Amino acid sequence: MSVSNSFRLGSPDVFPPAERHVYLDAASVGLSHKGGAEAISKWQNALAEEGTIAFDEQAEVECLDNLNAATASLFNATVDDIAIASSETVLMQSLAWAVMPESGSRIIATDITHPSTIYPWMRVSDHTGAQVHWIRADDSQTIDPDELEASIDDSTSVVCLSQCEYGTGQQYDLKRFADKAHRHGAILVVDATQSAGQVPVDACSGVDAVATSTYKWLCGPFGTGMMYVSPALQQLNPGILGWRSHKDMWDFQADRLELANNAKRYEFGTMAYGTAFGATESVRHLLETGIENVAAHNAQVSKHLIAGLQDLGAEVLGPKDDANRSATVAVRFPGKNSRDFAKTLKDANVIASLRRDFIRFSPHYYNNIDDIDQGLKAIKAAL
Numbered sequence: 001m002s003v004s005n006s007f008r009l010g011s012p013d014v015f016p017p018a019e020r021h022v023y024l025d026a027a028s029v030g031l032s033h034k035g036g037a038e039a040i041s042k043w044q045n046a047l048a049e050e051g052t053i054a055f056d057e058q059a060e061v062e063c064l065d066n067l068n069a070a071t072a073s074l075f076n077a078t079v080d081d082i083a084i085a086s087s088e089t090v091l092m093q094s095l096a097w098a099v100m101p102e103s104g105s106r107i108i109a110t111d112i113t114h115p116s117t118i119y120p121w122m123r124v125s126d127h128t129g130a131q132v133h134w135i136r137a138d139d140s141q142t143i144d145p146d147e148l149e150a151s152i153d154d155s156t157s158v159v160c161l162s163q164c165e166y167g168t169g170q171q172y173d174l175k176r177f178a179d180k181a182h183r184h185g186a187i188l189v190v191d192a193t194q195s196a197g198q199v200p201v202d203a204c205s206g207v208d209a210v211a212t213s214t215y216k217w218l219c220g221p222f223g224t225g226m227m228y229v230s231p232a233l234q235q236l237n238p239g240i241l242g243w244r245s246h247k248d249m250w251d252f253q254a255d256r257l258e259l260a261n262n263a264k265r266y267e268f269g270t271m272a273y274g275t276a277f278g279a280t281e282s283v284r285h286l287l288e289t290g291i292e293n294v295a296a297h298n299a300q301v302s303k304h305l306i307a308g309l310q311d312l313g314a315e316v317l318g319p320k321d322d323a324n325r326s327a328t329v330a331v332r333f334p335g336k337n338s339r340d341f342a343k344t345l346k347d348a349n350v351i352a353s354l355r356r357d358f359i360r361f362s363p364h365y366y367n368n369i370d371d372i373d374q375g376l377k378a379i380k381a382a383l
């Protein structure tokens with residue numbers, strides 16, 4: 001599908017700042033869905049004005065239901081399989097303590113994964129005596145998927161992957177690694193913070209758990225995270241417990257705890273509930289747009305960016321083939337200090353991120369080809 005250079009799939013009515021900046025930073029913080037941001041303010045203002053008159057106990061029970069349903073659609077799962085809390089990190093932490101990989105077993109992770117994907121598992125391993133086995137990236141920051149697959153064996157308890165790497169956008173085939181993990185009695189746990197909203201995240205691929213925050217590719221707020229957990233993992237004892245973990249959260253009887261008999265047992269406490277209203281709006285918008293359409297649009301924009309950067313002599317990191325990439329593009333400019341260069345770009349209103357020693361561009365569905373051409377022009381001038 002070829003579209004005009006000015007076409008933004010995520011409309012400027014919903015993402016007005018997309019027309020004011022060359023905003024290529026979804027992997028850091030995505031532009032917020034306008035209606036989502038308004039929903040959060042509305043809730044906060046009503047709470048400030050009226051307290052429990054505006055937000056009573058019934059509302060506190062029901063406030064996550066719409067986000068739960070939207071997340072189930074997003075992950076191709078059922079509502080019973082979804083838990084909501086304040087971030088990917090807390091949900092992954094709770095899961096890691098539930099799974100408690102046994103002494104001597106191996107947790108497979110890449111050395112370019114995000115700290116929040118693997119630190120929870122490292123902490124639990126310190127306690128149980130499990131070990132992290134690192135798959136090392138090559139000089140272009142690429143993981144060899146064959147090496148990753150071959151490393152999964154009978155000693156593996158957990159394969160812990162970010163579906164898209166935060167730095168380079170390298171994308172993994174979840175079914176391939178879920179199948180291999182299961183053949184060896186292991187589980188596949190996935191951090192979708194860099195994938196949910198830009199590429200399909202399919203619970204039916206066999207993944208055992210998927211956790212995400214909402215403020216990147218889902219264009220939602222800080223302060224909300226969602227997790228899919230398989231029926232088997234819904235039987236475990238979560239690592240973080242609180243009053244919301246009880247199947248009737250208004251039970252309030254401290255000397256007994258009956259966990260919810262679905263994924264909700266991984267919810268645990270009061271959160272900034274209004275953020276869930278915002279996240280619901282932004283996830284619904286992505287679902288209405290169609291994640292496949294978003295992925296196709298972003299691939300086209302990202303490909304144009306890569307070609308333009310290569311023409312300017314940049315070294316593009318990550319996989320060479322499109323099939324293993326997402327929209328994120330990480331580059332080094334020979335002879336340039338990435339830190340200084342990222343600042344120069346920001347001054348030219350081209351918004352990207354410095355990560356380690358490279359610059360990361362992450363266009364999303366509110367971007368168009370004209371943005372990329374404008375960004376490339378600024379880069380050329382700065383070089």
Ligand SMILES: Cc1ncc(COP(=O)(O)O)c(C=O)c1O
Nearest residue numbers: 087088089114116162166193213
């Ligand atoms: C893959 C991945 N996981 C997790 C996080 C952050 O987690 P949290 O929102 O829980 O702080 C990031 C942020 O950059 C990320 O890229």
